[in-house]
Amino acid sequence: MKKTSPAMAASTRWLGILVVLAPLAFLASLPWLSNQPDAIVFLATGIATTIVVIGSLIIAAVKDQEMDEWHRSAARFASQWGWISGGSLIAILLAVPAVHDALLGVVMLFADGPSLEEDLVLMIVTLSFMAVIATQAICTVALNMLWRARMSGPAR
Incomplete structure (x- = not known):
């Protein structure tokens, strides 16, 4: 089992927090987004989705190296x-x-x-x-x- 450095562990932890907060921020902004044009809604959705997908892939790769x-x-x-x-x-x-x-x-x-x-x-x-x-x-x-x-x- 490969051990990650403390800096990598801290980065992974912050990335995990960001992966959780991105969809929560999107859900919290739904009342505001309901009054916005579709382009803004799709942009916000795309940003939150991209953060979750890319962050999850990075976390999975780091955790796979530890296994x-x-x-x-x-x-x-x-x-x-x-x-x-x-x-x-x-x-x-x-x-x-x-x-x-x-x-x-x-x-x-x-x-x-x-x-x-x-x-x-x-x-x-x-x-x-x-x-x-x-x-x-x-x-x-x-x-x-x-x-x-x-x-x-x-x-x-």
């Missing part, structure tokens, strides 16, 4: 099967009528009437994509923990 082979094999197993199980779980949940009702209820909170506008359809697609990504992340973490628990068990 030994045992931890890397757990991460590879989890990343290989986490996205498949997360995507499958969402597909199964979308077949449940209660999930349909919940999604429709969330969207109708923002609707003016019984018809769906273009913005609401875009919101549905965005929320669905976010649900897939979040579920894949949860499944990846769960499979990583499962792999570690299984491989750390008593010898056979």
Whole structure:
């Protein structure tokens, strides 16, 4: 296992804070952004997304360098099967009528009437994509923990 320098650890910590604060700042600015032109909204969204994606990739690369082979094999197993199980779980949940009702209820909170506008359809697609990504992340973490628990068990 490779040890990182204190300066690299501090930089990674600050980058992690920035990765968390960027979407929180975006969410906090939504009331202000709702009164702005679409170009400003898309710019703010792009900036927050870019910070999160690039920051996450840098943190992942630094953390990968710190791992030994045992931890890397757990991460590879989890990343290989986490996205498949997360995507499958969402597909199964979308077949449940209660999930349909919940999604429709969330969207109708923002609707003016019984018809769906273009913005609401875009919101549905965005929320669905976010649900897939979040579920894949949860499944990846769960499979990583499962792999570690299984491989750390008593010898056979």
